[in-house]
Amino acid sequence: MTITSNEETRTDRLVKWAAELKYSDIPDDVIQRTKDFFLDTLGCAIAGRSHPAVSAMVRFAAQMGPSDGKSELIDGSQNVRTSPAFASLINAAASHVVEQDDLHMRSIMHPATVIFPAALAVSQDIGATGEEFLTACVVGYEVGCRVGEYLGKSHYEKFHTTATGGVIGVAAAVAHLLKLDAIQTSSAVGTAGTQAAGLWQFLMDATHSKQVHTAKACFDGIFAAYSARDGLLGPRDILEGPRAMGAALVPGELHPEAIDQNLGKDFAVINSSFKWHASCRHTHPSVDALLNLMSKNQVTFDDIDSILVPTYQAAINVLSLSGNGDTVHQSKFSMGFVLAIAAKKGHAMITDFTEADLTDASLRDFQSRVTMEYNAEIDSKFPEEWQGTVIVTCKSGKVFKESTRFAKGDPELPLTRSEIEAKTHALAKYGGITDTAKVDSIIKRAWNLENEVDLRGFVF
Amino acid sequence: MTITSNEETRTDRLVKWAAELKYSDIPDDVIQRTKDFFLDTLGCAIAGRSHPAVSAMVRFAAQMGPSDGKSELIDGSQNVRTSPAFASLINAAASHVVEQDDLHMRSIMHPATVIFPAALAVSQDIGATGEEFLTACVVGYEVGCRVGEYLGKSHYEKFHTTATGGVIGVAAAVAHLLKLDAIQTSSAVGTAGTQAAGLWQFLMDATHSKQVHTAKACFDGIFAAYSARDGLLGPRDILEGPRAMGAALVPGELHPEAIDQNLGKDFAVINSSFKWHASCRHTHPSVDALLNLMSKNQVTFDDIDSILVPTYQAAINVLSLSGNGDTVHQSKFSMGFVLAIAAKKGHAMITDFTEADLTDASLRDFQSRVTMEYNAEIDSKFPEEWQGTVIVTCKSGKVFKESTRFAKGDPELPLTRSEIEAKTHALAKYGGITDTAKVDSIIKRAWNLENEVDLRGFVF
Numbered sequence: 001m002t003i004t005s006n007e008e009t010r011t012d013r014l015v016k017w018a019a020e021l022k023y024s025d026i027p028d029d030v031i032q033r034t035k036d037f038f039l040d041t042l043g044c045a046i047a048g049r050s051h052p053a054v055s056a057m058v059r060f061a062a063q064m065g066p067s068d069g070k071s072e073l074i075d076g077s078q079n080v081r082t083s084p085a086f087a088s089l090i091n092a093a094a095s096h097v098v099e100q101d102d103l104h105m106r107s108i109m110h111p112a113t114v115i116f117p118a119a120l121a122v123s124q125d126i127g128a129t130g131e132e133f134l135t136a137c138v139v140g141y142e143v144g145c146r147v148g149e150y151l152g153k154s155h156y157e158k159f160h161t162t163a164t165g166g167v168i169g170v171a172a173a174v175a176h177l178l179k180l181d182a183i184q185t186s187s188a189v190g191t192a193g194t195q196a197a198g199l200w201q202f203l204m205d206a207t208h209s210k211q212v213h214t215a216k217a218c219f220d221g222i223f224a225a226y227s228a229r230d231g232l233l234g235p236r237d238i239l240e241g242p243r244a245m246g247a248a249l250v251p252g253e254l255h256p257e258a259i260d261q262n263l264g265k266d267f268a269v270i271n272s273s274f275k276w277h278a279s280c281r282h283t284h285p286s287v288d289a290l291l292n293l294m295s296k297n298q299v300t301f302d303d304i305d306s307i308l309v310p311t312y313q314a315a316i317n318v319l320s321l322s323g324n325g326d327t328v329h330q331s332k333f334s335m336g337f338v339l340a341i342a343a344k345k346g347h348a349m350i351t352d353f354t355e356a357d358l359t360d361a362s363l364r365d366f367q368s369r370v371t372m373e374y375n376a377e378i379d380s381k382f383p384e385e386w387q388g389t390v391i392v393t394c395k396s397g398k399v400f401k402e403s404t405r406f407a408k409g410d411p412e413l414p415l416t417r418s419e420i421e422a423k424t425h426a427l428a429k430y431g432g433i434t435d436t437a438k439v440d441s442i443i444k445r446a447w448n449l450e451n452e453v454d455l456r457g458f459v460f
Numbered sequence: 461m462t463i464t465s466n467e468e469t470r471t472d473r474l475v476k477w478a479a480e481l482k483y484s485d486i487p488d489d490v491i492q493r494t495k496d497f498f499l500d501t502l503g504c505a506i507a508g509r510s511h512p513a514v515s516a517m518v519r520f521a522a523q524m525g526p527s528d529g530k531s532e533l534i535d536g537s538q539n540v541r542t543s544p545a546f547a548s549l550i551n552a553a554a555s556h557v558v559e560q561d562d563l564h565m566r567s568i569m570h571p572a573t574v575i576f577p578a579a580l581a582v583s584q585d586i587g588a589t590g591e592e593f594l595t596a597c598v599v600g601y602e603v604g605c606r607v608g609e610y611l612g613k614s615h616y617e618k619f620h621t622t623a624t625g626g627v628i629g630v631a632a633a634v635a636h637l638l639k640l641d642a643i644q645t646s647s648a649v650g651t652a653g654t655q656a657a658g659l660w661q662f663l664m665d666a667t668h669s670k671q672v673h674t675a676k677a678c679f680d681g682i683f684a685a686y687s688a689r690d691g692l693l694g695p696r697d698i699l700e701g702p703r704a705m706g707a708a709l710v711p712g713e714l715h716p717e718a719i720d721q722n723l724g725k726d727f728a729v730i731n732s733s734f735k736w737h738a739s740c741r742h743t744h745p746s747v748d749a750l751l752n753l754m755s756k757n758q759v760t761f762d763d764i765d766s767i768l769v770p771t772y773q774a775a776i777n778v779l780s781l782s783g784n785g786d787t788v789h790q791s792k793f794s795m796g797f798v799l800a801i802a803a804k805k806g807h808a809m810i811t812d813f814t815e816a817d818l819t820d821a822s823l824r825d826f827q828s829r830v831t832m833e834y835n836a837e838i839d840s841k842f843p844e845e846w847q848g849t850v851i852v853t854c855k856s857g858k859v860f861k862e863s864t865r866f867a868k869g870d871p872e873l874p875l876t877r878s879e880i881e882a883k884t885h886a887l888a889k890y891g892g893i894t895d896t897a898k899v900d901s902i903i904k905r906a907w908n909l910e911n912e913v914d915l916r917g918f919v920f
Contacts, residue, residue, distance in 0.1 A: 052691045052692065052693075053692050053693075055690070055691060056687040056690040056691045056692035057687065057692075059686075059687075059690040060683060060686055060687050060690065063543065063686060064525070064526075064543040064544070064545040064546070064682075064683075064686070065524070065525065065526060065543070066524075066525060066526045066527065067526065083523065083524040083525070084524070085524040086524070157703075158703050158707060158708035159708060187667070190661070190662070190667060190669070191668075191669065191672055193659070193661075194657065194658060194659045194661065194662065194669040194672060194673070195657045195658075195672070195676060196657055197654065197655045197656055197657035198654060198655075199653070199654045199695075199698070199703055199704060199705065199708055200703035201650070201653075201654065201695040201697065201698055201701045201702075201703040201704040202650070202654065202694070202695040203703065204695060204696075204697065204701055204702070204703070205693075205695055205696050205697075206693075207647070207650060207693035207694050207695045207696070208651075208692050208693045208694070209650070209651065209654040209694065209695060212651055212654060212655070212687075212692070212694075213654070216655060216680070216683075220676070222524075223520060223524075223676075226519075226520055226523060226524070227516040227517065227519075227520050227672075230515070230516040230519040230520065231512045231515060231516045232512065232513050232516035232517075232668050232672070233512075233513075233665075233666075233667035233668045234662070234667050234668070234669065234672075235659075235661040235662040235664060235665055235667045235669060236664075236665050236667070237661065237664065237665075238659070238661055241661045241664055242661075242664070243617075243618050243659055243660035243661040243663065243664070243781070244659060244661040245659065247618060248618035248619060248659055248709075249708075251711070321703070
């Protein structure tokens, strides 16, 4: 007899649901939104393909992986096919570079950048269909985001939940593709959980761990699921057990109900947001509020004397780690710099953050006049709501205030298909893709994904 | 400007020492002991080669890795050569199955099972010499164990320090083999640290994470070092930074002085213990005390009515997780069962734990009469000393008490070379190796390791 009881745990229920979900169980709006996020992720991957972290992983795959395989890199210029573990490692790193991938708010994680690269690479490896791929992605979103929500915001203070919830979501998605039963899926999830890692320390010196986290969530989750199929046993109660993730990785409040409530009714895909701006997601509500305020009140960049941004604690924590933003990537984590870009350019798209801007005195001066301030009321609603408020004092002495409950791209204000297509073209252009017909053909395939029988060729 | 200061941190000093260590800097007793532990690890790997976790990883490597490579599996029956990441994955899993690998007490970790597989596989990949291999292993032991000691015993309550300290040690050892400079080594160590994971939850249901932890410490540490060479930047202050390992993974007391005090003077290799008994290391001091007591007082298995074992908290924590011990592996984590085996058979060697013993009524009855009890004085000395005390009440009514400060195999009582050779032969025999001349030839090579110019062929 082991100490683990035979009573069904919340994790058991989540795992069973994940193993048994069928395509026909999934509402059509969930399928449609999953396709939206899939296309969005392909664009992100191609935009991020030249980052040094991605190059290092391409080299790692060449040294440690096979010289051929069935899984493709979204960056076709590499002309590489490899095993799914390495293909997803690289694609996941690439898709998390430009800070344009999605967000599931309640869990504070970015599911797309881990779930799609893993599910795509494995689908190519085993010859899964579009329906099988989409079902696995819905499973991956659901399991990953529920784990992230269970771990909560005290976990997020030190840990990159996209990695720690993500690896579990990947394991569940891949287990579904491999047609593992509930017992095997439980092992996959357990083995994923005991590998869960990913610290925010890299924000302090602008190093490359953010891409390591998404890359390794894919690799490690694939390891967990393939190994579970081949007999490796993982701990069953990896979320709520006495030496499990909740106990070890969460100093504050846990949310156990998130693990299994409303399974099959409330879908993480539907609760995820698109990122419209190219900056850290914690800046988006404030950018929207500022742009609304400037438009409503005909305030210009030069009119603004200072901005006070009352916000929630997690935003202050994350946005305080990158200093003034010495690099383009870091600059997207500075509230002041992002608001400066938005105020000056009228948007904060991927092409709006440049090396030249880093030394633009007017932007740096504006940045120095932006202050974040903890607001208890806004914080009490986080992460269910990511509210944005800006209080703008003009050089004229006038003061304006504007708040947003939802950001553009949120579930309440999702991007339209034509906006997603425009964003994909912009990301591809940023990534150096000049063949727009190729981009159009990939867009067309994505919209028809449930009817695809071969998922190869999503390569720019 | 980033927020990270330019002042040298403790981690900087450790990394610099690691990057710059030369073979000629290492005292001869450290070299000799490193060779002892290397041979010991080879024996452990061959003894553990048939475990299902190892088989699953062999299969994973076949599916995800290359079909050839320069790095070997210690288990020659697999007839596999692969890339160093996969070879070390498998060898590290195999060497941590039979609970006979070494222990560094102050850090509560098993350095050999992660450092040697990684350093061996990489040495084979790059053609390193015996001297280069030994130097890298000394670096790996030192860095890994210092990190484990820094994290301390509150970390160990939830985390398997062999994994979390281990991945850093592996990164440092491999960085040394790859001749990375201090800056690159800092990146390797940082990327390793943001992957640090490994939870004790698996003890609850006897699943396979213990092998996952050592295997992945190797894979992830190799990833960190090779990627650092290829331009991937890792966070610099991964131990003491505000979002780093200490802050995120340690609820209690940290030991920052362990990171950099007495570098080059106090060697982790010399402070490591051999395991003589085949059970969890937390049972060893009590086994020694019991065997001494029985021998001194001519007490037999049948004479004993009950045993009280005053001990430190970490022993109670770990040994309380496996229930009565339903499997051979779990049975090595039951204080009562291990003492029963030792009392009945006079030793607790690898061949003393069998399937048949699990249903032996006399052992199970004896087991039920053993009780652990928290002892504040013993606990206050842990983990600097792992004391063992047993209070035996005989059926005659006589009561005996015996304590040990050091276990057989401890730095104060190390195994002799002939004992290590005997242990290696026993492990090989347990692993099904019948060619004892082959074992002798490997022993001979190990004792001459510093003069080897090609580290291939350590294959049973």
